Amino acid sequence: MGEEEEExxxxxxxxxxxxxxxxxxxxxxxxxxxxxxxxxxxxxxxVAVTSGTAALHTxxxxxxxxxxCEVIVPAYMWVxxxxxxxxxxxxxxxxxxxxxxxxxxxxxxxxxxxxxxGMIAVHMSGAQADIVRLSELAQRRxxxxxxxxxxxxxxxxxxxxxxxxxxxxIFSFQMNKNMSxxxxxxxxxxxxxxxxxxxxxxxxxxxxxxxxxxxxxxHESYGWGRGGRLDELRASILxxxxxxxxxxxxRMHHSKYRIRQWIETHPGVSSRRVVxxxxxxxxxxxxxxxxxxxxxxxxxxxxxxxITSVSAETSNVILEDYGMHIYYNIPALVRxxxxxxxxxxxxxxxxxxxxxxxxxxxxxxxxNLFERSQLLAIPSCLTGSDEDEIIEGFKEAMNSVFPLRxx
Numbered sequence: 001m002g003e004e005e006e007e008x009x010x011x012x013x014x015x016x017x018x019x020x021x022x023x024x025x026x027x028x029x030x031x032x033x034x035x036x037x038x039x040x041x042x043x044x045x046x047v048a049v050t051s052g053t054a055a056l057h058t059x060x061x062x063x064x065x066x067x068x069c070e071v072i073v074p075a076y077m078w079v080x081x082x083x084x085x086x087x088x089x090x091x092x093x094x095x096x097x098x099x100x101x102x103x104x105x106x107x108x109x110x111x112x113x114x115x116x117x118g119m120i121a122v123h124m125s126g127a128q129a130d131i132v133r134l135s136e137l138a139q140r141r142x143x144x145x146x147x148x149x150x151x152x153x154x155x156x157x158x159x160x161x162x163x164x165x166x167x168x169x170i171f172s173f174q175m176n177k178n179m180s181x182x183x184x185x186x187x188x189x190x191x192x193x194x195x196x197x198x199x200x201x202x203x204x205x206x207x208x209x210x211x212x213x214x215x216x217x218x219h220e221s222y223g224w225g226r227g228g229r230l231d232e233l234r235a236s237i238l239x240x241x242x243x244x245x246x247x248x249x250x251r252m253h254h255s256k257y258r259i260r261q262w263i264e265t266h267p268g269v270s271s272r273r274v275v276x277x278x279x280x281x282x283x284x285x286x287x288x289x290x291x292x293x294x295x296x297x298x299x300x301x302x303x304x305x306x307i308t309s310v311s312a313e314t315s316n317v318i319l320e321d322y323g324m325h326i327y328y329n330i331p332a333l334v335r336x337x338x339x340x341x342x343x344x345x346x347x348x349x350x351x352x353x354x355x356x357x358x359x360x361x362x363x364x365x366x367x368n369l370f371e372r373s374q375l376l377a378i379p380s381c382l383t384g385s386d387e388d389e390i391i392e393g394f395k396e397a398m399n400s401v402f403p404l405r406x407x
Contacts, residue, residue, distance in 0.1 A: 008236035018232050020048075021212050030235040036242055037171075037186060041161045045195035047187040048235060049202050052150045052172025054228035055185035056084035056120075059168045061226070062187075062197035063144050065090045065117060068350035072111050072119035074103045075366035079324035081120055081148060082333055089345040091354040094327055095119070096363040099273040101286060101373075102129030104365065105137055115354060118144030123152035123162050124325075125284035125375060126178075126252075128275045131157065131165045138166070146170070150185075153178040154249045156279030163188050168198075173234075178248060178281055179241035181234035196221040202228040248380045253282035255382040262391050263287055268294070268402045272373075285376040286319075292371040294401055299374050301397035307376075307390055315377060320370040328360035328367075 008029075017023025020030040034046040049055050065071060067089040073081050076097050085092040093116070096107040103121050119138060121129045131147065138145035147163050149155065150172035155162040163169035168191075173184040187198045196207040196218060205225035206214045216222070260271055263285075272286040289295040299318050302308065309315040324330050331337070336346045336358070345351050360367060376390075 004240045005237045008240050009233055012232045012236045015232075020229055020232055020235070021208075023232075027232060027236070029232040029239065030230050033230075033235040033239050033242070034186075036239060038188075040242060040245075041163055041188060043164055043188050043190050045189050045192070045198075047195065047198045047202055048230035048238075049185045049187060049228040050230055051183050051228075052078075052148075052170060052174060052177075052185040053080040053084065054202065054226065055170035055172065055187045056080055056148070057087065057226055058187050058198050058202045058228055059146055059170050059189075060084050060088055060090075061201040061223075062189075062194045063118060063146065063168065067345060067348050068115065069117040070113060070115040070354055071117060072103075072108055074120070074122050074124070075327045075363035076101055076124050076319075076325060076370075077120075077122045077148070077327075078150065079330050079333075081122060082327075082330065085120075086345060087339060089339075089348065089350075090117075091115075091345060091351050091356070092333075093354070093356060094358060094362050096365040097369065098130075098365065099288070099369070100127070100130055100275060101125060101272050101369070102127075103134060105130055105133040107363075107365070108134065109137060109141070112141055112143065113354075116141075116143055118146060118167075120146045120148055121166065122148040122150075123155060125272075125286060126152055126155070126281040126378075127272065127284075128152065128155050128157050128162055128279060130275055131162065135165045144168070150174075150177065151283070152281055154245050155281045157276045158279070162279075164190070167191065168194055173238055173241070178252075178283055179238065179245045181237040181241065184230055184234045184238060193220055197223075201226055249281045251380045251382070252378050253280060255387050256280070256282040256285050256378045258387050259376075259378075259390055259394070260285055263394060266398055266402070269398065283378055283380075285378055287374050287376070288369065289372045289374070292318075292320075295372040295374055297401045298394075298397045301400055302393050305393045305396060307393040309377075317375050318371070319373045319375055322370075322375060326370055327358060327363065330358075333358045 015025040017026045038046040069090040082092045098104040145166035147166040147169035149163045169188040171186040199207045200221045207221045270288045
């Protein structure tokens with residue numbers, strides 16, 4: 001954040017027009033951001049919304065998810081992914097992850113049933129899912145693919161941006177993301193009907209014309225809106241943040257791979273598999289240790305050495321302790337808590353054949369990785385001396401834990 005963001009916010013305040021569709025002196029910041037973000041991604045349609053969670057609800061509504069539907073979700077995600085499925089009356093089906101720390105295509109195929117309508121592939125912790133294989137699988141099995149790019153804004157595979165491989169994609173611009181206005185999100189698609197449905201869902205239930213008039217006779221899209229429209233104030237900040245994004249990613253990527261380069265010289269440790277390192281946004285470093293005891297010992301030593309912060313969201317943490325990013329750390333999921341006093345969606349007649357367990361053990365590959373992997377956040381403001389300090393911290397921590405020492 002800097003003076004450009006301040007001036008953008010002041011410009012909107014001075015206009016006295018903070019609502020996107022009309023005002024005394026409407027600056028059209030939201031529609032401008034949508035157009036600029038669409039150009040950045042290389043897609044025709046973007047709908048700006050109030051949060052990543054709102055984006056998930058909007059996209060799944062456009063895809064007509066509801067009771068009787070199963071949606072495959074990864075064991076490693078953020079709780080909002082599952083909440084969106086549940087809130088629409090559908091059943092989330094957990095699938096395992098592989099060493100990309102994203103959906104394992106092989107396990108996804110095992111989890112497809114006649115009730116499966118789609119999957120949500122989450123590009124977790126700054127790097128890409130194996131989205132080409134997942135896209136091919138979705139097309140072959142006739143289910144939708146929704147990409148969750150909340151933690152991978154600006155990521156790419158062979159030059160193609162994440163968010164452009166599936167039927168739809170969502171983004172988040174919350175405070176911990178690669179670009180931020182505090183809270184906001186976006187829905188992305190190349191399908192015009194899904195776009196119109198998204199506009200309707202995020203608004204008052206009806207799509208809009210090119211002049212923002214409500215289209216009351218658009219029978220393919222109208223329904224019930226959720227009021228997730230993004231305001232002009234946050235959109236103005238996002239326009240500046242989007243311009244900053246390539247530089248932000250470049251700094252994080254440089255820091256991550258400098259630290260990772262040393263870590264990979266140690267035979268007792270491995271790093272997550274990254275589908276395309278050049279398209280990794282670099283905002284998190286995941287290291288995998290031989291066992292849970294070693295992982296905790298290294299992590300504890302790093303904390304003693306000061307490689308930490310007050311929040312797990314911006315610090316280093318063993319993944320099994322990473323809160324509601326881990327499926328079995330979500331009490332409402334484990335206990336199948338409903339959205340009403342009937343216990344919906346778990347007790348709905350339409351979902352009676354979808355009976356799944358969400359307790360620890362449901363995804364054994366993920367469980368194994370969670371207990372012996374460490375997540376380290378990589379800020380975009382690290383200096384060379386900061387990087388040196390982290391590397392020296394890893395050296396000392398790992399040399400104190402592993403019997404074989406390295407200079």
